[in-house]
Amino acid sequence: MGRFFxxxxxxxxxxxxxxLFIILISQIQTFFPLEHQSNAYHYAVFIFNAPIMIRSCYDLLKSQEERQTPRWFIWNRYLVAVxxxxxxxxxxxxxxxxEKYSIILTIVIGFCLMLFFFSIYEHCAxxxxxxxxxxxxxxxxxxxxIVGLILFHILIILSFCLIFSICPNEFSTYQRYxxxxxxxxACHLINIMLIPLNxxxxxAWNSKKLNFRGIHPGTKRRWVGVMKKDKKGRWVVDVEPEDHRIFVV
Structure with a gap:
């Protein structure tokens, strides 16, 4: 069941x-006249490939295997939802x-999608x-x-209804219209797809313990167990043989 999930x-x-990437392309297209719509795909290709190239270079240059930390595991769940x-x-x-403010905000959205790619890579582990x-x-x-989560998404739906009701009926270009x-x-679709992330x-906010699996750094054997926070707020191995209890992340 865990592997399937x-x-x-x-x-x-x-x-x-x-x-989200397809939606971003449609947004970038609004900055170009109809005869130059293909330029939007050039920017989209850059946004798509930039994080892949950065992550690939990092993986090639790193000197040792990484070990996932509980702190980043939890914060990454916060980050992707935000x-x-x-x-x-x-x-x-x-x-x-x-247009000038729209371009700036679109760049911010593109940057968020780049970070989202890194977050997916972290989730896949x-x-x-x-x-x-x-x-x-x-x-x-x-x-x-659970009730709070439901109310939060209902509030988002109402917010979008309000936002689109006060949006101007006239737009500077036909593409924007x-x-x-x-x-x-798209916004309502994203709101629905945001539910699992939230x-x-x-x-992650509730997590007091985390399961782990991997290879023990000392014995090089298969290593499976549980981590929890100690009194000082550090994540330490909880249920393990005596020689493994000294390991701290």
């Missing part, structure tokens, strides 16, 4: 990234602002063969948190 969740993240939320509210704003973390099977949200109708649908972010 791992592949399904990573597939979901990649699908969300592709959807990034998608920023993109979701940035898209309608970018479509109605003056391909580079953490020696030490990989995951949520315990019994991790869950409280009833109050068309893109506004597309963004109306769920995992709250799950």
């Amino acid at each position: 791992y592949f399904f969740y990573n597939f979901y993240l990649i699908s969300l990234y592709i959807i 990034l998608v939320l920023v993109v979701n509210f940035g898209l309608p704003a970018s479509n109605v602002l003056e 391909f580079q953490y063969y020696d030490f990989r973390l995951s949520f315990p099977k019994d991790a869950k949200l409280t009833n109050r948190q 068309q893109n506004n109708h597309f963004i109306r649908i 769920y995992c972010a709250v799950l």
Whole structure:
């Protein structure tokens, strides 16, 4: 079940990234006249390839295998939820602002998508063969948190209804007019797809323990166990043989 969830969740993240990327292309196209629409794809290709090249260079230059840390595991769940939320509210704003401000905001959205790519790479944890973390099977949200999560997304829906109701009916270009109708649908779709990210972010907030698997740095044997916070707030190995308990991340 854990392996199935791992592949399904990573597939979901990649699908969300592709959807956001397609929406970004439609936004970039509004800055070009119809006869130069292909220029938007040049910028899109750069945004898509830049994080891949940066990550590939980093992997080639690193001197040793990385070990996933609990602190970054948790903060990465916060980061990806915030990034998608920023993109979701940035898209309608970018479509109605003056062109120079719209360009700046679109650049910010593109930067968020670059960070989102790095976050997906972190979620997949391909580079953490020696030490990989995951949520315990019994991790869950409280009833109050579930209700709060539902109300939060309902509030986002109402916010978009308000935003689009006060958007101007006239746009500077025909491309922006068309893109506004597309963004109306896209923002609500992103809001729905944001639910699993927010769920995992709250799950990370609740986490007192994390499961891990990998290779022990001393014995080089297969290493499986649980990490928890000690009294000083450090993450330490909890359930392990005596010679493994000294390991601290």
